[in-house]
Amino acid sequence: MTTSTLIRSLTSRWTVWVPLVAVVALIFSWGRHLPGGAVAVVALCLAGAVLAAVHHAEVVAHRVGEPFGSLVLAVAVTVIEVALIVTLMVDGGGKSATLARDTVFAAVMITCNGILGLCLLIGALRTRVAVFNAEGSGAxxxxxxxxxxxxxxxxxxxxxxxxxxxxxxxxxxxxxxSLVIYGLFVAVQTVRHRDYFLPLTQAGEVREEDAHAPLPTRRATGLSLLLLLVALIAVVGNAKAVSPTIESGVSSAGLPQAVVGVVIALLVLLPETLAAVRNARRERVQTSINLALGSAIASIGLTIPCIALATIWLDGPLVLGLNATHMVLLALTVVVGAMTISPGRATLLQGGVHLGIFAAFVFLAISP
Structure with a gap:
């Protein structure tokens, strides 16, 4: 296939032009107060960019294989999320002091309880018992x-x-x-003990790649990687564009300001959520766990060093310490997560328990 034929074929697909339209919407909406109709259009572009990001992430993942595929999506989302946090902190205001803490903690709760619990639930519904590698997931x-x-x-x-x-x-x-520990984890995941992070069959053997799906070409993979970054920029940017509407809605409802951070984190993590759910439906629960826990690791391991560097020129305090309620939720997440992962097998119960912790986090954000 020639380059011109490839380009014509790709431009006829919605997964190519939707991210570009979403970026155009981001350009026109950035820094402006949007009326209700414009917010609806931006929200539609946001949803389309999320679906396109998942598609292109799967193309890249199929080409490079696991666990590199899940690592690409986790790092890409986190890098853009860090850029969004720094941008919001530059804007200043009293809320920026706790912005990094609230965003990182929300990301940890969403990934380690929401995404993980949902994927375990789906995996157990399909095969009665969800199977994964305890060594890699435990690490x-x-x-x-x-x-x-x-x-x-x-x-x-x-x-x-x-x-x-x-x-x-x-x-x-x-x-x-944080940076050293994150780098060590990536080295173990991708080089030294890569087999610990590969999906397993019900018999506990490494699952082979789908033979019926041909590998995408290098050009197609490169274009998908580029479009993945474009789609993720559109996701995070459009999430910021609709955040004033979310803030006004939260204020009108009389809810705490922390709810805004939870909603924004949910929007930003939508691509990873959808990708993890799709893998769980394909009986690749280990890949779902890679996405969930890898996103949490990247969120902390990349965000904190960048925020620390940004404090050199940013004014105002940086509050990172959690309150007592959040520390209890974090401790409960770690203890329950260890019990869930250590056997290497999970049922509906484990998935439901993690979703229960996530529900408690959301409820306590609404009613602290």
Whole structure:
């Protein structure tokens, strides 16, 4: 197939032009107060960009194989999410002090309870017992627990600076430690112990790649990678564009401001949620777990170093320490997650328990 034929074939697909339309909508809506009709159009573009991102992520994942495929989507979403957080912090205001903490913690709860629980539930419904690799999943959960404790729990108890904040030296240590731990996890996941993160059959054997699906060409994969980044930029940017409407709706309903962060995090993580659910329906629960826990690791391991660097030129305090309620939710997530993952098999019960913790997180955000 020639380059011109490939381009004509791709441009006839909705997965190509929808992300471009979503970016155009982002350009026209950025920094403007949108009326109700415009908000509806941007929301439609946001939904289309989410579906397109999932499609292109699957193309890239099929070409590079697991666990590289899930790593591509997790890192891409997190990098753009970090850019959004820094942009909002630059805008200033009293809310920016806790923005990084609220966003990262919401991402951890959504991925480790919402996405994980939903995928275990779907996997168990299809095969009665969802099967995955306990070694790889356990290592990922341990990494999440360590990073969350270092960056979100310790600031509440340190005494060098008043309030749930790190001193500059402590923030620098947390940033470097997060980056090193994240890099170590990626090296183990993709090189040294890659087999720990591959999907398994019901018999516990590594699942072979689908033979009926031919590998996409390098050109098609490169274009899908580019369109994936475009779609994710559109997702995060359009989520920010509709956030004033969400904020006004939350205020009108008399809900706490923290609900806004939960809604925005849910929108930003939609591509990973849909990709994880699709893999769970295909009996590839390990890939779903890679997406869920890998996103949580990337969210902390990349966000905290970038925010620490940004504080050099940003004014105002940076509050990272969780309150008592959130620390209890985090501890419960880690303990239940360890019990869920250690056998390497899960039933409807485990999926339902994680979804129950996620429901508690959402409810306590609405009614603290």
């Amino acid at each position: 990922a959960l341990a990494t999440v627990a360590t990073l969350a404790t270092l960056t979100l729990v310790f600031p509440t108890f340190t005494t060098s600076k008043p309030g749930p904040q790190f001193s500059p030296a402590q923030l620098g240590f947390a940033a470097v430690a």
